[in-house]
Amino acid sequence: MSTALVAPAAVADPPPADPTPAGPTAAAERRGAELEELIRREPGRFRVLTGDRPTGRLHLGHYFGTLQNRVRLQRLGVELFLIIPDYQVLTDRDVAERLSEHVEGLLLDYLAAGVDPEQAVIFNHSAVPELNQLLLPFLSLVSVAELGRNPTVKDEIAHSRQSAVSGLMFTYPVHQAADILFCRANLVPVGRDQLPHIELTRTIARRFNDRYAADRPLFPEPEALLSAAPLLLGTDGGKMSKSRGNAIALAADADETAQLIRGAKTDADRRISYDPAARPEVSSLVLLAALCQDRDPHQVAAEIGDGGAAALKRTVTEAVNGYLAPLRARRAELSGDRGELRRILRAGNERARAVAESTLDQVRAAMGTVF
The missing domain is CATH 1.10.240.10 (Tyrosyl-Transfer RNA Synthetase)
Known part of the structure; x- marks a missing residue:
């Protein structure tokens, strides 16, 4: 197994959020300009965690909204972790259908768009059990009320196709926090609707550090890099979506x-x-x-x-x-060499596990659970 990567130093905290309703977004936009300048000057200072749920083919909205920016950041010298969160497919559906096919399709889209697998760590969620072991201590750091107030979760629940909402859906923001913090990412490219998730991740990192690692903080408080991607509508005039049949897939001929x-x-x-x-x-x-x-x-x-x-x-x-x-x-x-695709994913899983094992060892030490 490869040697664990050394986590980069956390970037400075952003300025306090504005008191107005638009404050958090406005503050994130102002901070985004500062972050872009820091990235240009010191790209090695940053580690990015981002990814896509394997629920269908990626489309042009994904490409211009996220993929293009990931390739840009990697080429600038930013360290890139790309998660394929296969477990999280179950947040809003009963079963993960055609999962293997969708995971492979995502990997193909990443590589075709220009992601370099020798530099980026591309891995799937279920292959890194150490990542999921962070969920229990992280859940102990947030209240039920805080989870219930998350606007993104409320929206997902409202639009869920399930007759009842699972516990996985309710704790989705904490899963995302574990995804980000296991590799101690300090930068997360997101849209405005994801800002509450990043704020909860920052809260979890801060509370863990205060409770267990006050003298030597273990986790950075990651910052949001707001996407400047313009809005592309689906062909029906609605939101472009994999499930609505209104998007042009990257794999389309x-x-x-x-x-x-x-x-x-x-x-x-x-x-x-x-x-x-x-x-x-x-x-x-x-x-x-x-x-x-x-x-x-x-x-x-x-x-x-x-x-x-x-x-x-x-x-x-x-x-x-x-x-x-x-x-x-x-x-x-x-797509003609499935063996190479599997090799790339296995290599990324091994690299991610090495990082996760190192982080989990330090979490156990900080919590006093090494026996």
Whole structure:
């Protein structure tokens, strides 16, 4: 088993949150600019933990929202831990269907997008039992009321497809805290809806340190790096989602992509403009083309002009298929060697376990449970 990695020093605490309702988000946005500058100057100071639940194919929303940024951070020199949280699939469903297929698909998407498995630690949750052993002491550090107040959990419960909510769903934020803290990550790229999870993780880290390691804090208090990713709507005008059939998967071929874009919702105004507030569906398509072409969306809209929805959809189809062509080619090449995919995942699991074992040993020592 590989040698455990040395955790980087924790970054300085962010400024106190604003007292206004928008305060935490505004503070995170201000801190984000500072963090980007620190990353540019000292990338080795940071360790990132992030990942995706293996519940289906990743799509363009995932790519422009998270994958592209992970590759950017890694290329800058930030240490990257990528978790495939297979246990967490059970938070909102009775069984984990087609799990092996989805885990392999996620790994293919990561590699095709440019994640370097020799540098990144890519691992699946269930292969690191030491990580899950952190859950019990962490649960002792939070109250039932604190878990119940978490807005993300409340939203997930409200939209759950289960007749009853499992204990796993209720404790989901503590599972996420264990995911982050087992490797002592100090930076977590998230969307605004995930800020409450990061704040609870910081609370758990702080309480553990105060209770068991006051003289020599064991865990950093990780910071949120807010995603600057623009909002891409699904082809039906709603939230882009794996389960709604309204997303363009990274694994989709050119014909499937063209068909999905042809069926995308637009509006009756023939002149194409970029106005996300007034014309969200049209503007999302314009933005998608602009992202793939690395251009300003207003310029893309102006060039289409009075061409209408048909011209807009042709432009988007050409842009998306052109942009994804090299990613799809690499994905197809990688998918032909399942043995290599398994080797990459086994190697990542071993590296993650080494880190988790080291952390758990120190947790036991701090808690006085080494006998």
